[in-house]
Amino acid sequence: MTKLDAITEDTEIEEKRQQMYAALRALDAFGFWTIQGDMEPREPRVREVPHVWRWKDFEEHVMLAGEIVPHELADRRGIILHNPGLDMTKPATTNTQFVAYSVYMPGEVFHPHIHSPAASRMLLKSDGKGYTTVEGEKAYLERGDLITTPSGTWHDHGNEGDVPMVWVDMLDIPVAMLFNAGKFGFDYTENGVAREMQSPTRSQLYSQRHFAVGGVRPRFAEQVIGNDNGSPQLHFKYADTRRALNAVRDEAGDPYDGVIVDYVNIMDGGPIQRTQNFSMQLLRPGEHTLSHRDTSSSVYVVIEGSGSTIINGREYKWEEDDIFCVPTYMWHEHVNASNTEDAVIYCVSDAPAVKKLGLYWEDRKDSQGNVTTIGKAIPA
Ligand SMILES: [Fe+2]
Ligand SMILES: [Fe+2]
Numbered sequence: 001m002t003k004l005d006a007i008t009e010d011t012e013i014e015e016k017r018q019q020m021y022a023a024l025r026a027l028d029a030f031g032f033w034t035i036q037g038d039m040e041p042r043e044p045r046v047r048e049v050p051h052v053w054r055w056k057d058f059e060e061h062v063m064l065a066g067e068i069v070p071h072e073l074a075d076r077r078g079i080i081l082h083n084p085g086l087d088m089t090k091p092a093t094t095n096t097q098f099v100a101y102s103v104y105m106p107g108e109v110f111h112p113h114i115h116s117p118a119a120s121r122m123l124l125k126s127d128g129k130g131y132t133t134v135e136g137e138k139a140y141l142e143r144g145d146l147i148t149t150p151s152g153t154w155h156d157h158g159n160e161g162d163v164p165m166v167w168v169d170m171l172d173i174p175v176a177m178l179f180n181a182g183k184f185g186f187d188y189t190e191n192g193v194a195r196e197m198q199s200p201t202r203s204q205l206y207s208q209r210h211f212a213v214g215g216v217r218p219r220f221a222e223q224v225i226g227n228d229n230g231s232p233q234l235h236f237k238y239a240d241t242r243r244a245l246n247a248v249r250d251e252a253g254d255p256y257d258g259v260i261v262d263y264v265n266i267m268d269g270g271p272i273q274r275t276q277n278f279s280m281q282l283l284r285p286g287e288h289t290l291s292h293r294d295t296s297s298s299v300y301v302v303i304e305g306s307g308s309t310i311i312n313g314r315e316y317k318w319e320e321d322d323i324f325c326v327p328t329y330m331w332h333e334h335v336n337a338s339n340t341e342d343a344v345i346y347c348v349s350d351a352p353a354v355k356k357l358g359l360y361w362e363d364r365k366d367s368q369g370n371v372t373t374i375g376k377a378i379p380a
Contacts (some may be wrong), residue, residue: 021315044379047325048094049085050311055321058101066103066164071110076157076184078169081323090174094297094325096275096350098173101323103129103166104130104159111196112156112188116227117176118273119149121167122301122346123238124321126259130165132157134234135225136201141167144303146346148272152227154188156197168301168323170348172275186325207235211266229264235243238303244333245282245344256292256364258283258334275353281338283307283343291333294362296327296351305343307336318345331365 005123025032032039058079065077077352078100081093093099102121103108112133121132123141131140135153149155155346158163159267176182188195202222204210209234222230243259253259260281271277278304283289290295291310300309306319311332318324336343354360361375 011201012265024127034289037230046095046328046330047085047090048083048297050309050316050324050330051084051315051325051326051356052086052316052318052322053081055081055101055323056318062101062103062166063164066105071108075113076169077111078105081325082224083325083326092174093299094174094327094350095346096172096174096297096353097299098169098171099299099323099325100169102169103164104157106159106162106199109158109197110156112153112154112198113184113186114152114188115184116181117171117173118151118275119155119169119171120273120276120278121149121274121349123147123168124166124168124301125163126159126165126167127161127163128159129165130157131150132160132198133198136198137206138198138200138202138204138234139207141235142167142238143194144241144346146236146238146241146278148231148234148278150230151224153225154198156188163337170276170299171229171351172273173352174250175275175353176348205235205297207233207242208237208240212237212240214266217266227347229272230274231263231267233266233272237262239282242344247278249282251274253284255290256333258287258289273307273352273354274356275350276349279347279349281334281347283334283345284293285336285341286339287343288335289333290365290367291331292362292364293329293331294351295360296349296354297328298347298349301346302324303344305336305338305341306336307343309334309336331363 038079062079065079069077080098080100081095082091087211122147123143126141128142132139132147132155134147134155139147150260190199210218245259249259258281260279263278265272296310302318302320302322308315308317309332311326312330316324361373364372
């Protein structure tokens, strides 16, 4: 008999304990020790599961939504990707991100709105005439372009082209909701007059021309956007990002992520949004990275090529325009399936928020399977 068994077998005392528990519940309180097992997991407890949302499964539904779900019915026509490990009490893609395929049909204009959560778009399909206007910067988007919508910025979307525009939205809505700080606004005015779209206040390609050259920036550039939620550069052209990858492709690269570049805030070198890190990674032909895990979660969009990611020992295959997630603290390694073509995957993680809160650590496996912890190791 253990000491605990001896304690609980004293029926008279146990009865008194139960009476006290009931009295505490009536007082809206409880003994910590009664739920301690739930509150002190030996390993991070993760409800989300790894998953691939395949574009070939979604394409017909996304295009059909463009035809049968009018603007009046859907203020934004996003099809949210729901993690199969979560129920509808938490309708999200990961613990910290809301991710969606969205479609804008030729000629459509979606009216301005503003919100506290931070958002971003990764452009998949357009003829270069689909746009979003963020705080006066009207950005026409091409495949692989990233544009952020920092917290507290007005934005409206539209398509002046001849083909549907499809992009991937990635927002930190679950983070805003965790802090009970989600707030949205829809009544946009200019000089006191309601407007259905923003008048551009920044010149064409303002972001790229002012901030996209590393190492220098114009002293007169506008440096604070919205709630000062990160980078003053909003629009990042894929051609620039791809050039940056190509420039270092013959280096050894990162053993866990291949040739990877982070999008950075030119003002401080940090991530471009407070809660999300954005990166683009090139997996060279035949490349197979080593495995690591950390206490952030990530969502990936496949921009070029095909391959797979092995997550906690199981292979998840992906190809262009697929979206997949690596939930918190899951071992993962990436594989380019081709021996001749590059694969390029775009990643948005919640690492900046996790690091700021002091909750980040990482475990790395070397090629022999030996594990090293980066950060404060906590023995189980
Ligand atoms: Fe929005
Ligand atoms: Fe990774």
